[in-house]
Amino acid sequence: MKIEAIETLRLDDHPNLLWVRVRTDEGLTGLGETYFGAGRCEADIHDRIAPILLGQDASRIEFLNMKMQPYTGFTGSGAEVRALAAVDVALWDLAGKAAGRPLCDLLGGRTRESIQVYNTCAGPNYVSKTSAVRPDNFGTASGAAGSPAGSPAGSPAGRQTHEDLEAFLHHPEELAASLMEMGIFSMKIWPLDLAAGAADGMDISTADLKKGVAPFEKIRAAHGDKMRLKAELHGLWSLNAAKKIAAALEPLDMDWIEDPVWMDRTREVAELARATRAPLAGGETLASLGQFEALINDGNIGTPILDVVWAGGVTAARKVAALAEARSRPISFHDCSGPVTLAVSTHLALSLRNVREQEIARGFYYAWYQDFVDQLPPIKNGMITVPDGPGLGMDLVPGLETRADATYRISKT
Template identity: 45%
Template sequence: MKIDRIETLRLAEFPNLIWVEIVTEDGTRGLGETFFGASAVEAYIHDWCAPRLLGRDAMAIPARRADLKDYLGWRGAGVETRALSAIDIALWDLFSRVHGRPVADMLGGRSRDRIRTYNTCAGYRYVRGAQGQRVANWQADAAEGPYEDLDAFLTDAGELAQSLLDQGISAMKIWPFDPAAERSGGWDISADELKTALEPFEKIRKAVGDKMDIMVEFHSLWSPPAARRLAHALRDFDTYWHEDPFRLENLGDLREYARHTDALICVSETLPSVHAFRDYLETGVAGVAMLDLSWCGGLSEARKIAGMAEAFGVPVAPHDCTGPVVFATSCHFSMYAPNAMIQESVRAFYTGWYRELVDGLPEVSDGMIAISDAPGHGVSLHPDLVGRADAVHRVSTNFDGG
């Protein structure tokens, strides 16, 4: 089945999201997605990728990935890798739809029918309209809905924890240290800032005891010495994992960090390939391999990462705090990967703005996620999105027939 057309779509309301659809000669579509630098990814897809894909066999996914290998960009998580990730997701979706089976089945079969989820406590505006994920973009909007969880973990984390438990969700991720990191550049935290940042942990434990697993997100904002100080400060709260305590230019720094915490070390959606995850696993302190399908090279690369992590005895936990297509595809991947431990989700997203964009989302119920038997990853964009006033829709076509 030859690729006849490649389409991209982005919306000004969601400036970091971009969708790519790969369309074959018979009209079958595969949908992919990535996040950050949407206009740059769009240009790369149409200027570099499209001429190398149009007229080629969409079913030969490894061959199409080989077509896109470039002299530059293969070691980082830049535009090249993000574009490849979105295209790979679209190719797997198309491949699965042609065969009438879910992605989870086409990857090799399911390891489970449901997987535990944790709630990343973002709010409705965390991505919508935001060019970045800095503190300035944390604004709450009570009119959006009942799950303004970012504001909740800052103000009444105990009540938030109980709300999640009432829905069967027994794990949550918070990041109360970010304001101090932004103020100091990650070099220092004052006594008052530390006291304020620890209050959510105190409230959670007071309200629900050990019924809630608490993941700590550091967003790679801290210097290694400051991160070690925070690890000591958190020891009394029995935190579940510590995620990206500092930028991972030197993965070997994690060995020293591990000496200061009993929590699992979790990295990182920022690692771009199986080779980067090999370096992480070889530190000997890897607790969780968190991969992002839209930043690591797509499902093809994720499958290699999971297999390698399994050989090291390390679980994977797919990242999701971006868009609905990656969320759905990650859920399929979590059903497939034998060492998938837990799947990230954001209830403000999957009950909120995700539904404004797509149909066919996975079901989240009683703290677990399940997928349907719909072919592909099951998600499709609302057809009216292309006609929106803030839409940028671009098409590359195989005019010469390949």
């Protein structure tokens, strides 16, 4: 099964997303994806990776992953590693299609048939125009980037939308109730990103701290302990500020506090872990095995988080999951990016024993995710499983490359 072509596709309407298709001489095609820096990843795939892969046996995934490892940029989730990750996912999709089996069944089989989800409370236009994770790119109705609330970019009129970021800022208890009606009892929000101190992260005022904690308090007051609460801090804060925030959140019985400081500063992560009773999670912006080993062993992180399409693909994700399991830690797979990311993460979540939940963003899932693939991982009563079919169980809908806003490239033998 020789690789004869590598295709990439990105759309101006969703400029952060890049899809990759690896075609073989046997007529099979594998699908991959990455997110952020789409143009840079595209260039790396065609300029550096394609000459390595064309003519190679697509089934030699570990070997090809090794060959794709860059000399520079290998320690983080830069463009080179994200490009590698997208191709690695496509190779695993190919392996499943060649075997006629779902990917999770190739990864040791299923430890469960479905897994519970937690909702990252983003709206459909969250971080949709650039890679900047900051309030002016949150895609809210109050002047941020993206389409107006209720009309996600590229989505058909009349489709139900979930403006969950607006909801957690203005009526978080109602948001929690709507999630529980869908069988979802775990949610993540980030109101502290809007604090004035988040601009440099050095400190947070008492007033901003109270305002940022208020949405969590409102959910607890309305629903008690029915909802598991996660706080996302996006690595914005200094260690001293993070300690203040953790102390304020502790009485609310947090499920975890995510990325309170930069996750490569493992001494700071470890010091914060010693200073708070609240569990810590994070790591989605890391990539190398060494970084995750340090985060788990030196940083004493409670739940390492890995983004499959940022951190080296399925090949890397399985190894990091083993590192976590060796220290009796769960691992969590990030999804606030694209439909292929959710699918491959769900396959991993079903196959690995140390995954507790799979992240979703229902604001994406029920809006534009379904515009680009022929089927999504089904969600029912707060549980997600993999689509029917071999490999990932999904393909891009036909004709995307002919759109007026499409950039399509192909490298072939």
